[in-house]
Amino acid sequence: MRRRWMFGAAAVVLLFGVGVLFLTERPLTVNVVQAEQDVALRIYGLGSVEARILSRVGFEVGAALTGLAADVGDRVVRGQELATLDPAEQEARTARARAAVEANVAALARAEATVARASTVLAQRQAANQRQQGLAQRDVTSIQRAEEAQRDEDVARADLAVAEADVAVIRAQGADAAAALQQENVLLARHRLSAPYDAVIVTRHAEAGTVVRAGDPIFTLIAPETVWIQAYVDEERAGQLALGQPGTIRLRSQPQAEFQGSIARIGLESDRVNEERRIWLTCTDCPQPLYLGEQAEVRITTGNRNSALMVPEVAITGFDGHRGRVWLVRDGRLEQVELSFGARDDRGRVEVTGSLPDDAAIVARIPQGATEGRRARTRTTP
Template structure:
């Protein structure tokens, strides 16, 4: 019995010693930690999802009604400015143009006739004026009666009135000619609207009607896009968009070309944000966009808003008590653990925070806090390239 109790006591002593040793190792042996290294030339970036769009997209059609009789472009065609796209049946309008030109010719003939009338009236007035002068001279010498002189004066006055009337007729004829020319120009202009031309170098992205279709004025026939104006519309969280400005560098990744990155720059920032999603609309234009593009394709955009010449960055998961730009981190100070309330500055795209205030000189920040950390405990620091 005594021997059995002795064995029990020995086992108890061994267990107690083991537990005490384990507790000592857990509580007092230096713990191994990894600390933040100072980094240089750190890019601060923001991320957003968006779609491929174009600044210039035109939905074109005829300004007049008519039957579609010619089609010279189709979906996917690349067309130059001034290229004929389509034509309407214009026979009736051509007849109106011919009629208007005939009216112009009539008006020009009327002017020539009125001008001839002026010349005749002018000659008649000259003849009547001479006759009237002779009669007045003869009346003074008693050669003719006063009645004959009065008749000559009346004939002179009538000739003067005829000339004035002829001159007025010329003015009316000229006005009629101007009106006829204006009407002819109107009909010519309207005739030109029966043909549809490309307003700029473009790509046809849709064609809505077939030959023989009746089109109403303003009805869309083609949708055109200017390939030089293709850009990416990105939606950026307002909380991260404050430092974005026009001209900043950006990278675009298209969903269909996920293994490629296209460099670009911020071209425009909308004044109005999305009120529902609380996002800012930012437009990025590629420096070298792919030759083929697809409007509406999803794209990822990363914009570089600033760069830090030198910074110590701590992962957000290593921060406790995060409130705004303040939080608490574990530090190594003189070989022992401590906790410090620090202030943060910029945030990187991978959720690391720049520490700008709160660290005493010589303090180092622990990257991955784990169980067993307590204030004052001794530590050993593992640095990249060193064996633990």
């Protein structure tokens, strides 16, 4: 009985050993990477439709809206009237300023007439004084009368100086009144809102009858020729970007279509939280109209390779963006080596730039149970 038990235990151990040996030593079937021809290196980015020139326009003064002459989707030209405010209060101020200018004109005319009168009186006093001084020298008249004549001339000259000073003061007041009138006219003109450039109305923020304050937006405008795609690209891949690189654009509303564009601007500041860089692409054949804020996917072509070995990033361990370790199949067995890598594509693959050992193939997916020296059979990755 004891011998039978020992034989049974030995059989179990033997079967277990055979199983372990089969599981650990049987050849693994692994997918390997093969060189590809005419490889396009692309970078993926996600963003939205935006406009380079976008303005939220409103009045520089506050009042009640009396009319709006444009609506969402309208195309307007530079200087076209968009909206008006109730001008009654400002018109009254303008009329008051205009009346002040007219009153100043009348006051100036009166002052100038006073100057003319004072000038005439001075001429008379000068002539009379000259006669009295001549008579006094010949002792024909008294010295007192000569002194009175001189005094009258001095008084007339002083009156003329006062009249001329009054004219100068009134002219200065006239300049101030004219400036005040100009200011009121400017404020009156600001009760009319005009388009600052040829634009398309994107949003209408207020309706007639609303009392608005200075600076409140009434319309949002865009220059339609400046619509472009703003996208965010991972900083790890952004080093390959350059102005003018072509790209494809896919709009969320038209996922079946691809449109062509190119990089027009690369942001000089990255997003510190998400570690992304902003780029802007102009689109050459996008459908019209484009809708601001619509999600868009972009793929930027950063280069092309006539032939390249592209390895999935998931197959690289310890990858630092330049070097990492991969599994190889060489002479039918697995081994790990360190390689250098270069450009990436939008499919999560990296270009091999370091040289491979002869007759070696890179494993595309790390198989379970991979160990150094284990036998392996290869098949091409799909």
